[in-house]
Amino acid sequence: MYVNDRPADHPGMRIDPERDRVTYGGRVVRPPDVCTYILMNKPRGFVVTVDDPQGRRTVMDLIDGVEARVYPVGRLDMDTGGLLILTDDGDLAHRLMHPRFGVEKTYLAEVRGRPTDGALDQLAKGVHLEDGPAAPARVRRRNPSAIEVTIHEGRNRQVRRMCEVVGHPVQTLERVAFGPLVGSGLDRGKWRHLESNEVKALKQAVDLGGGV
Numbered sequence: 495m496y497v498n499d500r501p502a503d504h505p506g507m508r509i510d511p512e513r514d515r516v517t518y519g520g521r522v523v524r525p526p527d528v529c530t531y532i533l534m535n536k537p538r539g540f541v542v543t544v545d546d547p548q549g550r551r552t553v554m555d556l557i558d559g560v561e562a563r564v565y566p567v568g569r570l571d572m573d574t575g576g577l578l579i580l581t582d583d584g585d586l587a588h589r590l591m592h593p594r595f596g597v598e599k600t601y602l603a604e605v606r607g608r609p610t611d612g613a614l615d616q617l618a619k620g621v622h623l624e625d626g627p628a629a630p631a632r633v634r635r636r637n638p639s640a641i642e643v644t645i646h647e648g649r650n651r652q653v654r655r656m657c658e659v660v661g662h663p664v665q666t667l668e669r670v671a672f673g674p675l676v677g678s679g680l681d682r683g684k685w686r687h688l689e690s691n692e693v694k695a696l697k698q699a700v701d702l703g704g705g706v
């Protein structure tokens with residue numbers, strides 16, 4: 495193990511987790527608790543940003559008592575509810591959003607009308623959007639007017655636009671899974687720290703090894 499490129503060769507050596515660079519086997523290791531991981535059940539009507547120049551309510555208004563400078567991982571539309579991760583772990587946040595890692599997100603969409611099997615097939619095969627084709631999606635009917643759509647891209651208003659293309663505009667949209675995290679057990683507008691096994695699962699999903 496090395497601390498700031500020097501061998502850590504005496505027991506009881508003190509490390510400042512904020513400043514010191516610790517490596518083991520050539521890889522940077524981080525002690526637990528350095529980063530903060532939050533899961534929120536986002537309500538509709540809140541902007542997903544740290545600071546809104548227009549002064550609207552943001553998801554940060556829902557969090558208190560957290561000293562770490564967490565920020566939201568990716569975007570949800572103001573009118574979309576459901577699972578939102580906030581963290582100050584830049585590496586994890588970057589990977590969770592990067593298309594290379596293809597992290598799946600599942601949305602429950604209540605749509606106008608009753609989509610036929612044909613419409614669901616179209617969504618599953620990948621519809622054409624104005625900024626290029628949407629990758630194939632996993633689609634499951636939940637009731638005559640509600641479908642679950644799983645995608646691994648994160649384009650702007652993607653699910654809304656996909657549903658629009660097949661003639662069934664979204665009426666309400668909710669993210670119900672983010673990678674390995676399915677559901678939150680949280681009331682609307684509430685948040686909690688992620689359990690260490692949840693952080694581990696997220697890291698494993700993006701090749702960060704799952705160490706905390």
Ligand code: URA
Pocket residue numbers: 569570571572574601650651652653654655667
């Ligand atoms: N797709 C959308 O259309 N909106 C979201 O907020 C997330 C995915």
